Amino acid sequence: MTDGSSDSLFVPSLRHDPARGRLVGSVRLRVRYAESDRMGIVYNAHYLTWFEIGRTELLRSAGKPYRAVEEAGLLLPLVEAALRLRAPVRYDDLIQVETWVETLRSRSIVFAYRIVHDRALIAEGTTTHACVRAADNRATTFPERLREALLGLTC
Amino acid sequence: MTDGSSDSLFVPSLRHDPARGRLVGSVRLRVRYAESDRMGIVYNAHYLTWFEIGRTELLRSAGKPYRAVEEAGLLLPLVEAALRLRAPVRYDDLIQVETWVETLRSRSIVFAYRIVHDRALIAEGTTTHACVRAADNRATTFPERLREALLGLTC
Amino acid sequence: MTDGSSDSLFVPSLRHDPARGRLVGSVRLRVRYAESDRMGIVYNAHYLTWFEIGRTELLRSAGKPYRAVEEAGLLLPLVEAALRLRAPVRYDDLIQVETWVETLRSRSIVFAYRIVHDRALIAEGTTTHACVRAADNRATTFPERLREALLGLTC
Amino acid sequence: MTDGSSDSLFVPSLRHDPARGRLVGSVRLRVRYAESDRMGIVYNAHYLTWFEIGRTELLRSAGKPYRAVEEAGLLLPLVEAALRLRAPVRYDDLIQVETWVETLRSRSIVFAYRIVHDRALIAEGTTTHACVRAADNRATTFPERLREALLGLTC
Numbered sequence: 001m002t003d004g005s006s007d008s009l010f011v012p013s014l015r016h017d018p019a020r021g022r023l024v025g026s027v028r029l030r031v032r033y034a035e036s037d038r039m040g041i042v043y044n045a046h047y048l049t050w051f052e053i054g055r056t057e058l059l060r061s062a063g064k065p066y067r068a069v070e071e072a073g074l075l076l077p078l079v080e081a082a083l084r085l086r087a088p089v090r091y092d093d094l095i096q097v098e099t100w101v102e103t104l105r106s107r108s109i110v111f112a113y114r115i116v117h118d119r120a121l122i123a124e125g126t127t128t129h130a131c132v133r134a135a136d137n138r139a140t141t142f143p144e145r146l147r148e149a150l151l152g153l154t155c
Numbered sequence: 156m157t158d159g160s161s162d163s164l165f166v167p168s169l170r171h172d173p174a175r176g177r178l179v180g181s182v183r184l185r186v187r188y189a190e191s192d193r194m195g196i197v198y199n200a201h202y203l204t205w206f207e208i209g210r211t212e213l214l215r216s217a218g219k220p221y222r223a224v225e226e227a228g229l230l231l232p233l234v235e236a237a238l239r240l241r242a243p244v245r246y247d248d249l250i251q252v253e254t255w256v257e258t259l260r261s262r263s264i265v266f267a268y269r270i271v272h273d274r275a276l277i278a279e280g281t282t283t284h285a286c287v288r289a290a291d292n293r294a295t296t297f298p299e300r301l302r303e304a305l306l307g308l309t310c
Numbered sequence: 311m312t313d314g315s316s317d318s319l320f321v322p323s324l325r326h327d328p329a330r331g332r333l334v335g336s337v338r339l340r341v342r343y344a345e346s347d348r349m350g351i352v353y354n355a356h357y358l359t360w361f362e363i364g365r366t367e368l369l370r371s372a373g374k375p376y377r378a379v380e381e382a383g384l385l386l387p388l389v390e391a392a393l394r395l396r397a398p399v400r401y402d403d404l405i406q407v408e409t410w411v412e413t414l415r416s417r418s419i420v421f422a423y424r425i426v427h428d429r430a431l432i433a434e435g436t437t438t439h440a441c442v443r444a445a446d447n448r449a450t451t452f453p454e455r456l457r458e459a460l461l462g463l464t465c
Numbered sequence: 466m467t468d469g470s471s472d473s474l475f476v477p478s479l480r481h482d483p484a485r486g487r488l489v490g491s492v493r494l495r496v497r498y499a500e501s502d503r504m505g506i507v508y509n510a511h512y513l514t515w516f517e518i519g520r521t522e523l524l525r526s527a528g529k530p531y532r533a534v535e536e537a538g539l540l541l542p543l544v545e546a547a548l549r550l551r552a553p554v555r556y557d558d559l560i561q562v563e564t565w566v567e568t569l570r571s572r573s574i575v576f577a578y579r580i581v582h583d584r585a586l587i588a589e590g591t592t593t594h595a596c597v598r599a600a601d602n603r604a605t606t607f608p609e610r611l612r613e614a615l616l617g618l619t620c
Contacts, residue, residue, distance in 0.1 A: 038346035045513035193501035
């Protein structure tokens with residue numbers, strides 16, 4: 001079914017991907033009319049917003065909701081992004097955003113993404129985020145507990 | 156729970172509201188980081204996008220997905236909107252958009268909306284849409300079956 | 311000319327409108343591809359963003375750039391909006407946003423807007439903003455100098 | 466001055482960059498409130514929208530406005546993007562988007578971008594676009610005249 005009536009459709013989930021050696025978070029979204037453009041397909045910038053939703057749900061699954069991370073005084077601003085679009089999606093399509101930690105460094109993290117529609121790969125990409133202290137806006141190392149939670153996603 | 160783990164959380168639903176004499180559609184959304192602004196709250200324009208999501212799910216519940224309406228050659232462009240913001244919402248808040256048909260005329264329709272967060276009314280508004288034939292971009296009356304489906308929401 | 315080559319095209323300006331008894335700010339914008347939707351016209355939520363640009367330039371013309379207002383500890387969050395769309399605009403159209411102060415109260419302000427394309431009225435609306443102290447997020451009266459600057463726009 | 470009062474501020478321009486052997490288009494934008502996020506800086510996805518504005522003005526300078534390209538039956542959908550953010554920008558900042566043709570192939574084109582604020586490099590990136598016939602949505606070679614106009618930008 002692709003009509004949104006299935007009960008578990010919009011529930012974010014987490015599964016182990018043996019090939020990648022990663023925990024992969026999954027969240028389903030329905031494409032908004034606001035996200036379409038005059039070609040009738042989704043405007044490119046919105047893929048970065050969907051990546052952000054993937055990160056948000058992956059961090060929540062890891063027990064570290066990003067809102068709580070920020071409230072604890074840490075920011076993870078995006079410093080780099082790469083995006084490849086394989087096929088278009090349209091208003092009302094149900095898509096799935098899969099997100100995992102590609103690389104965890106002491107002061108930065110790379111997330112990777114795949115977006116799937118009807119079992120076809122629609123888009124993929126990566127984003128790199130610095131770890132920054134909100135108080136003085138300077139790069140810092142990940143605090144121990146956050147680091148452990150993120151490490152937990154990479155096995 | 157407000158953490159998104161409940162199974163039925165993101166499933167759009169439809170219920171009868173005896174006070175309004177209307178079927179009211181409900182859809183839950185999680186506020187995106189992209190929707191926040193430098194005040195730390197949701198930027199005002201996004202409420203109109205959330206209203207659109209409310210319409211989309213209400214029409215789907217009525218058996219007339221808006222995408223199918225457009226594919227059948229009809230457009231329902233917004234011609235008027237009114238919006239009142241009662242309290243701010245923030246990144247990662249789970250909100251509920253309630254939508255119903257306020258008035259059905261021969262060539263236009265008024266939808267009404269309430270947005271709720273933690274049982275508090277956050278925003279409310281209405282949008283008016285013309286019924287337009289895509290072929291020649293002219294106002295037209297609602298086709299019989301669509302009119303019946305919309306009428307079915309008003310009792 | 312509508313091709314953007316005229317020198318003064320994108321310069322915000324201020325003129326007196328005797329009929330309204332108001333100073334009216336004008337700013338020209340070119341419609342972005344990102345603002346179009348699958349109907350080929352501008353998606354409705356973007357009109358609220360254009361209104362915001364109109365306010366920003368009107369306040370700058372009044373000698374009170376909104377960024378400086380915020381930096382001085384005051385916020386003007388939108389609490390109400392009304393919008394009427396008269397005719398569609400499309401990607402690459404050059405539009406003009408006209409903004410003026412409709413009503414100045416002690417703790418709130420109403421701005422009014424007209425959007426014009428090729429001398430035709432495209433959209434009009436109003437937005438109401440509360441005057442809020444950032445420190446404690448409470449409604450307050452306009453500080454004297456800001457009030458004078460805003461009053462200066464209404465004659 | 467950075468307050469928008471200079472006459473020629475928002476006029477797109479084209480200049481030859483001898484180091485790159487390219488014509489580089491320049492367009493100035495003022496950061497919108499809607500583009501800020503809760504960190505107080507511009508949300509990452511908007512950089513892709515600014516790149517689009519850079520392309521739009523570069524193509525116009527080359528005598529081939531993109532809107533006319535589309536009206537002639539050709540689409541240039543984005544298929545790949547890379548983005549590096551060097552420093553944040555904020556609401557009301559005046560930024561400059563510089564755009565040039567990095568690589569012109571028979572069926573695709575790569576544009577490159579630099580975004581500058583107060584003479585500092587804020588962001589840079591590239592986007593790759595396929596050349597697609599709107600009629601059947603298939604990849605095609607650039608039509609002769611468009612190809613010549615684009616080639617004219619690379620010398």
